[in-house]
Amino acid sequence: MGQALIIGIVAGSGYGLIALGLVLVYKSSGIFNFAQGEFGTIAVYALWGAHSVGVPYGLAMLAGLAAALASGLATERFVVRPLFAAPRVTLLVATAGVSLLAIGTEEWLGKGQLRFLPPALGRLGRVSVFGFAVSDQRLLILATLAALALAGTWFFARTDLGLAILGLSQNPLATELMGISAERLSRFTWGVAAILGGLGGILSAPLASGFGAGFVTLSALIPAFTAAVLGGMTSLPGAFVGGVVVGVAESVAVTYSVFHHVPGAPSVMVFALLVTTLAVRPRGLLGSRSAAGAPAEPSL
């Protein structure tokens, strides 16, 4: 039981990291960014590519984040900005298209091979937490996530820029009238979200038994979205909490024998979690009342 819990918490922190980026984009522009996972995968490929030609791991990580940043800014420039005034559903489909493009390109350029990424701290060693063995890569993820959630909360509560982003999400008209450039805010937000996605990818990849095209999207995007929804789509600490809950739920689905007869139990568990949250408490655990669903909008 305890082992499952611990595994779940640390696994969930990986989801939480990706969820942070999802919440950031949603908070600032009401968009569900389906490309968030691929910002991560692109970072992983870049990191692997740099590392395999001899670049030291730390620098290679920076290369990975730079690649993620570039894709985030490109998405913002060519997809989000032209569709700025479009219904949010259109943007959702557009970002899904971006993720498909990324996956297809990765499959193409990567020639469909499975590859392996070594961990950040040089050894896949284990640290003892409450009597259970946890790899230090996982602890690194947990620590990063906690730090970022705190930083994010401070950013939105204290800085002018953070306030402006919140304002933009609440009332775009008024924001324009304050003299605030929505374009610049959008670029900034997407850049940061992409870096968060990249970070999530490169910290999680060494823990998997190899990565291929669409790695982050296929393994973590849906749990990350569920985590964000669970935490309340507008709450950064909520992303952390949500990630942990989803991680634990999946862990439970894998461990307990009652689930062994259910094929794909973890994905059923995640689905159940998502639907239940949306049906019963749409604003999630920590979200504000206004987070629950946008008003009826024009469709595609």
Place this chain on the structure above:
Amino acid sequence: MNGAPPTTSAGGRAARGAVVAGLAGLVLVFPLTRSGIEVNVYTEAVIYAIIGLSLNVLVGYAGQISLGHQAFVGIGAFTAAYVTTVHEQNFVAAIGVTMLVGAAQALLLGLVSLRITGLYFALVTLTYGTMAESSLFNITSLTGGAAGQAAPKPAAFASDHRYYFLCLAFLAVVLYVDWRLTATKAGRALLAIRQDRRVAASFGADLKRYTLIAFMVSGVFASVAGALLAYNTGSVVAGQFTFQLALVFVIMTVVGGLRSRAGVVVGSAFFALTGFLFDKLHLASAVSAIPLLPDLPADLAPLVLGPLLLLFTLTRHPGGFGELLRPIGRWLRAAPPADRPAGARVESHA
């Protein structure tokens, strides 16, 4: 704008006749001249057209979004395979059961959509789709688990050619029903609901009822397509129904042009045939001629070209193929010119 009907010259009539004959020839006669796997590819294109139309009902007419449509199709495929193989029923029974199962599953999702709307519903459909792939379609007793289920063609249509025409017949029926849907009160109710719920309510259209009707029609079309798909390849496997496939379905419908039957049919067929055409026209080596780029395998072509077309459509040309085809359709029917093209429009808040 509304004058006397336009006069058609003899030359105009002849031209129209020629184009219609050409299209008929392409669809009806050309496949007869080919054989084997190639015919299966054309059949698949026809089936994709049905899938596109089913998604169009949901996204184009009802204004919903479904990122898990591969589940609708998969359920149809597995149901048909199950009924045919495990219960050894005939084709008609299989199709009948498939339609019921498809409608039921769609109805369930429709009920969810009444409660969970907008972006969150899109998320739910996405999750549902991937859950179906990893869980539902792996229930061994129903689906044959990892090995999949066999689905032999009905005896009367065992030949590739005959099966192609069978699918074409199904497409014709689907087109007819789709036409009647848009031309009668249900379609108009959906139009109002999609555009402005208040106006719809004041016209007396019950949002719940018509949303569920749209889901069920979509579900029936999709599951029938799934069944036809299963018979086409002779077997069904869970691994076919991936998240990528769901996105391809959405892309082909949007690029085809929402709410345009001709556009959706052409768009879907195009996507089904992309890989095939890529091979035939040896485009893979054309791609590798560009420096630094390796060969692009034919099966990846839709995954790379598709999103690019999607993004182009959404940002620049929201009407998709449908908008391009509209004037041609008008000419063929010798209808008076319209003063504005409709089609997928991105509505902004003034």
Place this chain on the structure above:
Amino acid sequence: MLEVDGCSVSFGGVRALRDISLIVSELEIVGIIGPNGAGKTTLFDVINGFRRPDAGRVRFRGVDITDLPAHQRAAAGMARAFQNVGLIRGVTVRANLLAAEHLAAHYSASAGILGLPATWSDERRLSRRAETLAEILGLTYVLDRTVDGLPYGILKHIELAAVLATDPDLVLLDEPTSGMGPGETAAFADTLLELRRTFQVTILMIEHNVPFVSKVCDHVYCLDFGETLAAGKPEEVRANPKVVEAYLGKDEASRRLAARTSREPLVVVDDLQVSYGTGQHRSPPVLRDLSFEVLEGERLVLLGLNGAGKTTTLATLAGLLRPDRGSILFAGRDITDLPAAERVALGITLVPEGRQVFPGLSVEHNLRLGAWMHRHDAHQVAECRDRVRRLFPRLARRGWQRAGTLSGGEQQMLAIGRALMASPRLLLIDEASLGLSPAISRAVFKMIDEINADGVTVVLVEQGTAALGHADRALILERGRIVHRGTSAETDHASLRERYLGTPV
């Protein structure tokens, strides 16, 4: 036919309706008048089924329909037209009429989908019915045109046709003569009476055009601030002093400032033409040949009925809209193509209609965002904040309250305060008094006077005449053109008031 019994509605901290009751008898035409923000549209929402009242009941033909969903009320014989025209965009007029005939179809939805034989003939019948309706309302010539791009007046007629297509017994009209000139209005009055006769319908309508209401209505209710001020025959209601006050504001000795000579024009607007929409969906011009000046340090008020173009004028000055033609000069500089954000840097701030605060942010944070343009100059920001605190002591006390939970008046003050944080030279305020009680409106106008005394040029948009006592000059707009300009003393002429402001004399 219709009975509203003691209905009350609150939302967002605002009491929109307080214990409203009204009765509409069969085949009557009943009018509801009252200033903007009085709760008239909310009342319609309650009658129509779009909003549940917190208290009270609604009865239609003796049956309690308070819990009945909107589409079933339509089936019961209630039809509604909307303020911003409730039609389906992007399709033809014919398609709209057919859609409106939804309830008139004799076949079921599934029969239609399957294409059963009976549906074909029924479709033909519906089509003919739509054509007949269009003919009666003189719309045959637009039957196959798409709805977008048609002039506002025609759209209102089409909406009327759609409403009649649902075969109603009770028709709810929301500002039907909005955007019409005097000639059209008179013709419409005749049309309405004719329609009542032909279709045997009862009509309940919201209107601002009081002369029109007097001509057409059997009975009138006047609402203000969510309450019924007066009810009775049109002449009685018009003469009622409470009604006059609601529209005009109390007749206080207004401060007429001596015309300050040698005032330079701060803003010069020349030959402006403005439309909405882009490309194929472009509307006909909303403002035409507009030319005027705003002098430095003055208070200018733009008056006119709804739809006259007042908000459009402010939006164009602020940079939210680009004109098709014409130019705008600010302090000698051509700002016609300057984006809104950059105009703020020059010193032009807009307080938009409906306040537009950031509801999830606190009062302090709202103000802080207002100072964005010079956020790096801590000294100036502090100065501005002090000034705002001085002007609006009530706000100062609520610094950490979320803006969405403030009362209407407080939100208005916050919106103005936020605009002041940018140290503007020109302050544009759109309908400051919307939805506020007369007392609070007066307080807000007094604060605006103080701001003006500090040296800020102020342009106000208002609907009623209450602002005239707080302005130096006034412009009256009608259908996108300026039809009167002068000092506020000149403007306060009774017949002008009656004609253009729709207020009772």
